Amino acid sequence: MTTQAKAPRSRLDPEPVPRRDWLGLSSLWAMTGALLFGLLGLLKLPKAAVLASPSKKFKVSLPDVLPVGEAFVPPGRAVAIYKDSGGIYAVSTICTHLGCVVKANAEGFECPCHGSRFSANGDVTKGPAPRALPWLKVSVSGGAVTIDEGVVVPQGTKVA
Amino acid sequence: MTPTTKDALREFSDNLKAVPRRVMETAFRTGPPTTDRTRSTFVFGNVFLHLHAVRTHRWSLKWTTTMGLGIMSVSAFLIALVTGVMLMFYYKPYPEAAYESIKDIHFVVPTGRLIRNLHRWSANLMVVAVILHMARAFYTAAYRKPREYNWLMGIGLLVVTLGLSFTGYLLPWDQLAYWAITIGANIAQSPREITDALGITDYFDPGGFQRLLLLGSDMVGAEALIRFYLLHVMILPLALAALMGVHFWRIRKDGGMVRPADADDQLFRQPREEALPIFTEAPAKTYHLAAIVRGRTSNVGRGPENTVPSMPHLFYAELGVLMVTLLVCLALSLVSDAPLKELANPSVPENPAKAPWYFLGLQEMVAFSAFMGGIGIPSIVLIGLALIPYLDRETEGTGRWFGGPGGWPLVRLSIVLGLAAPILIESFVIRFGWLREWFPSVPQLVITMLNPGTLLTAVYAFFSMWCIRRYGSTRAGALALFTCFLCGFLVLTIVGTYFRGPNWVFYWSPSEWPKH
Ligand code: HEM
Numbered sequence: 014m015t016t017q018a019k020a021p022r023s024r025l026d027p028e029p030v031p032r033r034d035w036l037g038l039s040s041l042w043a044m045t046g047a048l049l050f051g052l053l054g055l056l057k058l059p060k061a062a063v064l065a066s067p068s069k070k071f072k073v074s075l076p077d078v079l080p081v082g083e084a085f086v087p088p089g090r091a092v093a094i095y096k097d098s099g100g101i102y103a104v105s106t107i108c109t110h111l112g113c114v115v116k117a118n119a120e121g122f123e124c125p126c127h128g129s130r131f132s133a134n135g136d137v138t139k140g141p142a143p144r145a146l147p148w149l150k151v152s153v154s155g156g157a158v159t160i161d162e163g164v165v166v167p168q169g170t171k172v173a
Numbered sequence: 174m175t176p177t178t179k180d181a182l183r184e185f186s187d188n189l190k191a192v193p194r195r196v197m198e199t200a201f202r203t204g205p206p207t208t209d210r211t212r213s214t215f216v217f218g219n220v221f222l223h224l225h226a227v228r229t230h231r232w233s234l235k236w237t238t239t240m241g242l243g244i245m246s247v248s249a250f251l252i253a254l255v256t257g258v259m260l261m262f263y264y265k266p267y268p269e270a271a272y273e274s275i276k277d278i279h280f281v282v283p284t285g286r287l288i289r290n291l292h293r294w295s296a297n298l299m300v301v302a303v304i305l306h307m308a309r310a311f312y313t314a315a316y317r318k319p320r321e322y323n324w325l326m327g328i329g330l331l332v333v334t335l336g337l338s339f340t341g342y343l344l345p346w347d348q349l350a351y352w353a354i355t356i357g358a359n360i361a362q363s364p365r366e367i368t369d370a371l372g373i374t375d376y377f378d379p380g381g382f383q384r385l386l387l388l389g390s391d392m393v394g395a396e397a398l399i400r401f402y403l404l405h406v407m408i409l410p411l412a413l414a415a416l417m418g419v420h421f422w423r424i425r426k427d428g429g430m431v432r433p434a435d436a437d438d439q440l441f442r443q444p445r446e447e448a449l450p451i452f453t454e455a456p457a458k459t460y461h462l463a464a465i466v467r468g469r470t471s472n473v474g475r476g477p478e479n480t481v482p483s484m485p486h487l488f489y490a491e492l493g494v495l496m497v498t499l500l501v502c503l504a505l506s507l508v509s510d511a512p513l514k515e516l517a518n519p520s521v522p523e524n525p526a527k528a529p530w531y532f533l534g535l536q537e538m539v540a541f542s543a544f545m546g547g548i549g550i551p552s553i554v555l556i557g558l559a560l561i562p563y564l565d566r567e568t569e570g571t572g573r574w575f576g577g578p579g580g581w582p583l584v585r586l587s588i589v590l591g592l593a594a595p596i597l598i599e600s601f602v603i604r605f606g607w608l609r610e611w612f613p614s615v616p617q618l619v620i621t622m623l624n625p626g627t628l629l630t631a632v633y634a635f636f637s638m639w640c641i642r643r644y645g646s647t648r649a650g651a652l653a654l655f656t657c658f659l660c661g662f663l664v665l666t667i668v669g670t671y672f673r674g675p676n677w678v679f680y681w682s683p684s685e686w687p688k689h
């Protein structure tokens with residue numbers, strides 16, 4: 014701190030910070046620091062440790078006959094399941110653009126929200142969607158087919 | 174002297190009779206507002222009223238100065254506040270109950286439908302009023318020194334107002350609500366388009382974080398509803414109230430409404446009925462306080478004054494605007510019901526899934542790429558708006574409609590260009606498609622960034638730069654750019670509202686929509 018010649022001051026314009034106030038100031042800053050530190054921890058509050066969402070894994074029973082190229086959509090799920098000579102595979106029907114549910118049609122999929130189109134294996138052919146529809150993990154044990162919406166597998170992965 | 178029993182009884186009954194009058198008298202702590210002095214004390218002696226100055230310049234009271242739009246925004250907010258609190262008696266913010274409770278309010282609760290309609294309509298009116306009010310402040314160059322900071326507060330108010338409408342939209346939990354919020358939350362996530370293209374999403378994912386913060390989960394469910402509810406009924410209204418407090422206080426401290434330098438001369442040319450000098454009964458010590466008040470004490474040492482007491486002149490005008498606003502809301506509520514679609518169904522999107530009307534311009538751009546249309550361009554616009562008072566530091570035309578170099582002819586030209594550009598771009602895109610249709614293998618980053626909206630923004634920016642050079646003035650550029658963006662907003666909103674049908678396909682009218 015530099016010392017300066019004392020300028021005459023008026024009552025309305027007092028000396029900014031008297032030096033002997035440093036104790037008060039440092040305790041103030043200590044408190045501010047502690048509060049900020051606590052606040053930093055609190056920032057975690059909005060992000061729950063476990064997200065409350067229903068299980069991503071579910072069992073389906075496929076119809077006895079599922080023609081090649083025809084989608085089977087389990088009720089209440091956003092997944093299209095197909096069966097062909099290579100095996101069973103599942104494509105997510107949540108549009109990669111803004112999350113609407115796409116509809117399977119003869120050429121592939123179409124999104125009702127902003128008109129994105131996808132080919133049968135999920136690639137974007139038209140519209141604003143930035144990514145292909147992901148393929149989801151399928152496991153078959155015995156007769157039961159299990160889909161895990163939480164696990165994405167490479168395009169073309171089919172399970173016999 | 175001891176009063177007799179009879180006298181005491183008479184006095185008692187006199188006092189009893191005088192109660193109503195005395196209550197009125199004691200309400201006005203400083204006497205009824207009938208003289209200049211008591212009209213002043215009426216204002217500064219009252220917690221609520223003293224946000225106003227004691228006297229108001231006659232220029233501020235001219236209808237063309239503000240058009241009452243700021244007060245209309247407050248009035249609409251107050252109506253929404255009161256009706257909103259009433260709705261809270263019955264509304265239940267849980268997915269299983271929300272839709273039913275809105276249905277109850279609409280069909281069962283006595284006057285429930287009217288209250289709900291009033292809430293909807295006042296919210297819509299508020300958005301309109303705030304946008305028009307911003308345009309008014311812009312076109313009269315009211316953002317200039319010393320009002321720069323209040324313009325920033327205004328932008329904050331605009332954002333919070335839009336936030337209030339957006340969060341309210343989810344609460345009915347119907348199809349419209351559910352899918353509009355799904356889309357909104359995914360727009361919040363759209364920075365992923367960039368991080369994905371750069372391959373860094375696994376390490377740095379602001380988009381995913383924003384969505385998680387908004388929804389509290391990875392889907393639109395109970396967590397999202399309670400968050401939106403909390404934001405809608407608590408956090409955002411409080412934020413709005415705080416910002417409004419600062420906004421109003423600054424208006425007063427910045428010297429009231431902006432007015433042209435020659436406002437007094439202009440007013441003198443008109444007949445003056447009430448231009449008395451301030452404080453005809455001047456108190457002895459006016460100037461002691463002036464010694465410690467920093468900044469301008471605008472009324473000290475001036476000649477004849479063009480001010481009138483705020484009570485009653487300003488307050489009655491404000492009450493008038495409040496009543497008109499209420500009347501408009503009531504009329505609209507009686508003729509048109511707030512919509513309620515079917516219960517939210519997460520496996521079947523509403524088709525078309527439309528956001529509230531003032532977001533449909535955004536939705537129109539988002540239909541080409543989510544990041545640029547939903548986050549990029551809106552951010553550019555907001556930053557641009559915030560910068561206006563710091564870039565335009567000129568003085569010409571302050572306080573005059575379309576004041577500044579270029580003036581109305583420039584604004585007229587900007588309206589033509591501002592309307593023509595988006596109409597042309599939209600027609601072209603609707604007729605010939607956009608990037609992916611021509612070059613199927615174009616990289617995603619190009620599609621993300623090169624929205625038709627980007628093109629539009631570039632055209633506008635170019636025109637604005639040209640105006641700055643042509644008129645040698647930043648204000649001219651601002652006039653051009655602001656007008657253009659207002660027109661662009663209008664065109665895109667109209668296209669999104671009236672000309673987009675199922676699958677976001679262009680239709681000339683909803684009657685051509687395919688039946689499903
Ligand atoms: C909830 C939103 C808002 C409310 C309730 C509000 C309210 C008001 C009121 C009552 C006034 C007094 C004059 C008048 O009636 O026009 C005013 C002035 C002003 N407002 Fe706002 N306002 C809001 C949003 C905005 C926005 C979005 C902006 C601009 C970005 C803005 C910028 C200004 C400025 C610069 C003034 C001073 C005008 C002058 O001195 O002539 N306000 N506001």
Ligand code: FES
Binds near residue numbers: 108111128141142
């Ligand atoms: S959500 Fe599918 S195209 Fe927008």
